[in-house]
Amino acid sequence: MIVSDAMTCQVRTALVTDRVSLVMRIMLGVRVSGLPVVDGHGALIGIVTEGDLLRRTEIGTERRRPRWLEIILGPRRLAQEYVESHSRRVGDLMTTNVLTIDETAPLVDAVDLMEKHHIKRLPVMHQGRLIGMLSRADLMRVFLNAMPREEGVADIPDADIRAHIYQEMLRHPWITHSAIQVEVTKGAVDLHGVVTNDVMRHALRVLVENVPGVVSVKDKLTNASLITGDI
Known part of the structure; x- marks a missing residue:
């Protein structure tokens, strides 16, 4: 633009x-x-x-x-x-x-x-x-x-939504994509895996919410810094 x-x-x-x-x-x-x-x-x-x-x-x-x-x-x-x-x-x-x-x-x-x-x-x-x-x-x-329209997003197959999420994750160097697992059921996304801090946790949620077809995001991620004591 x-x-x-x-x-x-x-x-x-x-x-x-x-x-x-x-x-x-x-x-x-x-x-x-x-x-x-x-x-x-x-x-x-x-x-x-x-x-x-x-x-x-x-x-x-x-x-x-x-x-x-x-x-x-x-x-x-x-x-x-x-x-x-x-x-x-x-x-x-x-x-x-x-x-x-x-x-x-x-x-x-x-x-x-x-x-x-x-x-x-x-x-x-x-x-x-x-x-x-x-x-x-x-x-x-x-x-x-420029905001994407939300009409018709329910028609996007879960497999396509999941693939799109992984594609977006690969575009960003701050994500250790191999440590994140994504499940999608009727547009509802569950995030599993490990992140290194809460900033990454929030950024992942934002990334997923911006993918067409996503209707909700459930955060089931583990913050590694809380386990190791690192900040």
């Missing part, structure tokens, strides 16, 4: 000259936590988010520090913070070092970027032009669409 499969195409934007109050109304109206900021030609030049609007003098949330710390920070830092808490123009508050991603990039690359930089959204670009936004909500939407 690539970024364009998940992104929101109809993007609301803010102009660098827009008033902060207008941008707040837009964000509340369309229920988004950030807006890309463009210039008069539509080129992306920044992004303004809820985080940029937290420190405001109107609601008494501007930064306050002891005098000695203000001296250490210096006038440049204090002046910038004054602008951020008092300015009514988006251009003074927005983040200008904007991370973006191309529409053809694998979706996993976008998630890696969002996770690494602790951001909630990414502007999506096509040949240097803003064409969409990818947010955490978009990822949730494609996740739901």
